[in-house]
Amino acid sequence: MYALPQRFAGGLEERVDTDAAIRQTDTDAAVARFSAVQKGYLYDPYLKHLLPRGAQFQPPRPPLINVGTHVRSHGIDKLVDKWLALCERDEKRCQIVSLGAGSDTRFWRIASGSHRGTISSYIELDFPENTTKKAIAIRRSKPLYELLGSPQDTYITHGGSGLTSPIYHLLPADLRLPPAESLAIMLQLNTPGAAPLLDPSVPTLLPTWFVDLFEQSGQSTILGGIVYEMFGLTDAFGKVMLSNLKHSRALTLREYRGNVMGPPELERVMELEMLDEMEELELVLRHYAFTWGYRTFGPEEQRLDWSVWRLRPFGVE
Template sequence: MFSPPQPEQRHQDVDASIRLTDADAALARLSAVQRGYLQDPFIKPMVPRAHQQPLRSPLINVGTFVRSTAIDSLVYGWLELAALAENPCQIVSLGAGSDTRFWRIATGPHKDRLAKYIEIDFPEVTAKKAMAIRKNKDLSAILGDVKLANGGTSLQGPVYNLLSADLRLPPSETLAPLLTAPLPSNPSASSSQPDPLLSPSLPTLLLFECVLVYMAPEASSALIRWFVDYFSSDNQEHAVLGGIVYEMFGLNDSFGRVMLNNLKSRNVLLPGVEPYPSESSLPNRFLNHKFTIAHALTLREIRKSFIPPADINRISKLEMLDEVEELDLVLQHYAITWGIKLPNGVDGSKPKAKWLEWGMKPSAGAIGAETDNENV
């Protein structure tokens, strides 16, 4: 018999299992692209032996489509508001994995609105991503002049920066050295206050796609609190902070227990799910940190009322979906939460109040949509 795993080994096994969830997400996106649900010319280089990967089920393809469409809508809405405010903005994707959003933005109509796009993940994940980027001319050409750093686990460029860190550790030890350090292009600036990599004076959007649920509640709270504190310094004229969280929730019913058991069999635990037993509890993720507003929608609600009927009709013709009830059940246990924190002193008479219009908008003609114009 093998000897029982030591605590350190068990910790490493859990981390490896968590990292594999990114591979699952990348394969799901690749399948959705190959089936025609989504357009993403940048996903194949992120997936080893992409041409040999099997397609996913229609249920997974539809779920991937709803998730991606909804998050894209929020991100592009943020970029458009930044343009109205005549400011470039920053996006920080935490637990970014194999995500291709930067390249999709950088080759689209919003490409000039990014001051910085920063991705942070485990060093094992960022090392693989850095290698995939450098090996693919289409990915690397878009980045401009980037430098490999930290033993191949990081990329540093004028806009795109790929950084490695364990987000479960205290942010003062991990995020602060990464994000508040002087820009790589000017490490020995003579100014007493050189520009940091992440500016506290530009509108900044935080992305948490299926990452906080794998962390202890105390760790995820500390992570958000660090950004809130960083963007709460005095006299920051444009320090608008937004956040998007995508994750499962409400796993205290029979479906949720099955999901938890299936994940546990793969050595994946969800310590961050317990504080959020219901949809109404999800905005607390941001409201507990004094965000100005926060809202949440399940993927089921989004599919029903927030995606244009023409898109729903288009994807319905791609594959036969027999498990409609199962799809609704799955989508009911995943949600997108978004929130925004305006600087102190901003009220409805000031320009930044325009940011309060940011959010998911019901689609005209969608089943269940009660209005064509109001945000949630």
């Protein structure tokens, strides 16, 4: 799928993998999350099955990294849980699309939790190198594989770089390409006779895109997006996201930790490790943010009210 640049040395052709550094960010994030799990900041029994080789033997990350990983994970978990709860309120099942999913375990955490009956489709997309490793790991892990559903309905696809089951779908894609060249093909949106993996009539959460697809469907539904990035929405990506999503909101990780997380959780994690770098932690958390928003589709009188999908201060419902 990728055209790798080539160079010549000593008359021999060499391939330079310019995407290796990008893929390495997933390894770094997985190791950081595993460190937070080991120290008790997070509970994730599925992560160990998706870790890169040797990651379990790396030393734990410093407390500053563990706390930051905890705040990020806690906030995204809360937003996703609120989304699923609103779907249940409206007696609807929903879809989740994770772009650049890497070694994320959210599907299995949902599939084994109280919202497991709410998901109609869960789609993950990433580099084929990442999805190949993940597909192999899932196939080899009984705890992961069993939660996919019936074995006879679960298949390795795309020459070994993908996997599909009744609900969970792992797909290789280059997200830098135009959606018509990558996502539409992967999701079978324009393949005659093929059942599409994405249904525009179903409430859909993705951590950005698909607005045109949902508008053209003519269905009454809702599209939501969650982004975690360096704070600042004035770059090209941020402007597009804000133009595509209305009711968009943002909180820095510092604001989330101080106002939303709540004293009980703060006290619990502060007892796990001694953290001396409080000023450095505040500085780091101030430079990252959760941004989320949604857009409704269909006749105005049929649109659902999801204005309550937000991160509220602790104690405020």
